[in-house]
Amino acid sequence: MAETIENLVSDLTGLEWELFQRVHNEGGQAYCQTQRDTFFIMRTSQLKTWPFPVLCSYEDDLLIALTQGRNLLAEKYAHMMQFTNPQRYGKLKDRLPKVNEDTMKQIDQLVALNLKWEELANDLYPALRKQGRPVSAADDTENVTSVETYLRGELMTYSSYTIRILLEHTLQAEEGGRNLVLENLKHIVRAYGYESLETAEEVLMGKGDGIFHG
Numbered sequence: 001m002a003e004t005i006e007n008l009v010s011d012l013t014g015l016e017w018e019l020f021q022r023v024h025n026e027g028g029q030a031y032c033q034t035q036r037d038t039f040f041i042m043r044t045s046q047l048k049t050w051p052f053p054v055l056c057s058y059e060d061d062l063l064i065a066l067t068q069g070r071n072l073l074a075e076k077y078a079h080m081m082q083f084t085n086p087q088r089y090g091k092l093k094d095r096l097p098k099v100n101e102d103t104m105k106q107i108d109q110l111v112a113l114n115l116k117w118e119e120l121a122n123d124l125y126p127a128l129r130k131q132g133r134p135v136s137a138a139d140d141t142e143n144v145t146s147v148e149t150y151l152r153g154e155l156m157t158y159s160s161y162t163i164r165i166l167l168e169h170t171l172q173a174e175e176g177g178r179n180l181v182l183e184n185l186k187h188i189v190r191a192y193g194y195e196s197l198e199t200a201e202e203v204l205m206g207k208g209d210g211i212f213h214g
Helices: 005-021 036-047 052-067 072-084 086-095 101-124 147-155 160-175 180-191 197-207
Strands: none
Touching (some): 005 052, 005 072, 036 180, 052 072, 072 086, 101 180, 180 197
């Protein structure tokens, strides 16, 4: 067990990367599966917004799934296909563990809170977010996955316990006036060498091309 959040985040991201490499794609390896540095920046930035108990519970989810011969990264992309590729999803859905009704309601709450924060981030930092994912599932296509669909697909792979304590953390953050999407984005820009969100936004406005994904 890692003793610090930094070590645990690093361990989790390393495990996710290994699982990501095992995800089968029609037509061969996807481009994003070759982008290790980008993967580590994006995933560590997200995980750093979670408290230690949520990280530990998610680690348990990944490890338990492995003992069952399951890959939660592969399951995440399968869940996403419900919206991006329904025909393909129809062939996979019976292999996916069922999510109970109460957990799905909690997932819906998490998605709604995060999408509100996503919209605010887009309004505050349009240059940073220019090349990011569309927010709404209404904009999904077979080649473009929205924040809503990506997030929902990932959350559906977590255990009921992880979802419950992640929702508690997210609600507490909202009550405290925090925006976890902006905190995630702040970690990303720092990893790319910017001092702050404002500095990154100013530079990218001059370039006219965003580089960060939602």
